[in-house]
Amino acid sequence: MLTAVSVRSYGAAEYNKKEICRYAGAALGNEDLELLIDECIGEINENTLGRVCCREFDVAKKDGILDLGFVKTSSSDLAKNLDGCESIILFGATVGFDIDRLISKYSRVSPLKALVFEAIGAERVELLCDTFAREIAKEKHAIGKACRARFSPGYGDLPLEIQREIVSVLDCQRKIGLTLNSSLLMSPSKSVTAIIGVYPEKAR
Secondary structure, three states, X not given: OOOOOEEEEEEOOOOOHHHHHHHHOOOOOOHHHHHHHHHHHHHOOOOEEEEEEEEEEEOEEEOOEEEOOOOEEOOHHHHXXXXXXXXXXXXXXXXXXXXXXXXXXXHHHOHHHXXXXXXXXXXXXXXXXXXXXXXXXXXXXXXXXXXXXXXOOOOOOOOHHHHHHHHHHOOHHHHHOOEEOOOOOEEOOOEEEEEEEEEEHHHO
């Protein structure tokens, strides 16, 4: 069990133009958009996909209250997601500030380009989370366990306010440079916090 906060870094990964187009609200096949995507990708300085900090906690439920080890919640939607789980992997993930800087730069001079950078950022952080989740699933499978789909604050009835506890218990600011402001907005903006349930494979 990951009883202490662990930090993982992920190397550069190929861009998925289809997903970028989807996040931009367009279909793949728009030649002008694809050229603009290529141009934007060429401006990104980051040579890594991003970083993740994570920690594992035991999970229990009593009288309709979920005890996640770092906080208690009455979220029924999260309870359904974690039904049968013995523990959770709590994580924070970020692709860094480079894309944020480019969004800010072009929001003043080229809103379309800023939109493309927003879409690229969304594609990058989703890929980062998926990559991490697959890695955790592989590790857990090796010891006879399986993982549920990740569940983030703001999904269903899980309050967004729980992000405060997540960022604190994972020491996100010091570990991966991820902070949360008073309005619960994360910085860098292309960041995610989430919970992954872990259960015995025989319980499938």
